[in-house]
Amino acid sequence: SHEKICRYIARESELVVVSVGYRLAPEHKYPAAYEDCLNATIHFMKNIEHYGVDPARIIICGDSAGGNLAAAVSQTLAGRSDLPRLRAQILIYPGLQALDFNLPSYQQNRGVPLLFRERAAFFALQYLNGDALHMQEVLEGSHIPPDMRLKYRKWVSPG
DSSP: HHHHHHHHHHHHHTTTOOOOOOTTTTTTTTHHHHHHHHHHHHHHTTTTGGGGGGGGEEEEEEEHHHHHHHHHHHHHHHTTTOOOOEEEEEESOOOOSSSSTSSHHHHHHHHHHHHHHHHHHHHHOOOOSSOOHHHHHHHHTSOHHHHHHTTTTTHHHHO
16 A cells, blocks of 8 residues: 555655555556546546635656556646646656567666566556466567567667
8 A cells, every 4th residue: 555655645745645455457458547537537627616726736756567557647638638737747767668578678677676677567468368378478579469579669769
């Protein structure tokens, strides 16, 4: 639980902190966690006057898988004219790229605790489909068809 750190941030920053208890993988596969975070954020933003929060000071934050969720929710809400605009997003070691585990950052940090390369791949697979059956293919990069790799190369190329 992040309750202590959320309380600390709220107290020290004198801000309202809303922490979403989203459903976790592997019991709840994608998009369960994303939907939980999106729905909670939309509910909060639509009812902001009940919380005494300045709508111009909403920041979304997350760490690890929560960083991925914060980024996804931020992108989803970016075009919504019926809700207040997010002021910022704070992403703490977010899991944003699980397409290629052979990029330089994964190679350079492959043996750095806490999140080894293999563990990152395992958690990504758990999040997406609830099992790690194809972990070796993911680590080798053979799970992505060549045409798809070519299509998205500007986002996942090491250069």
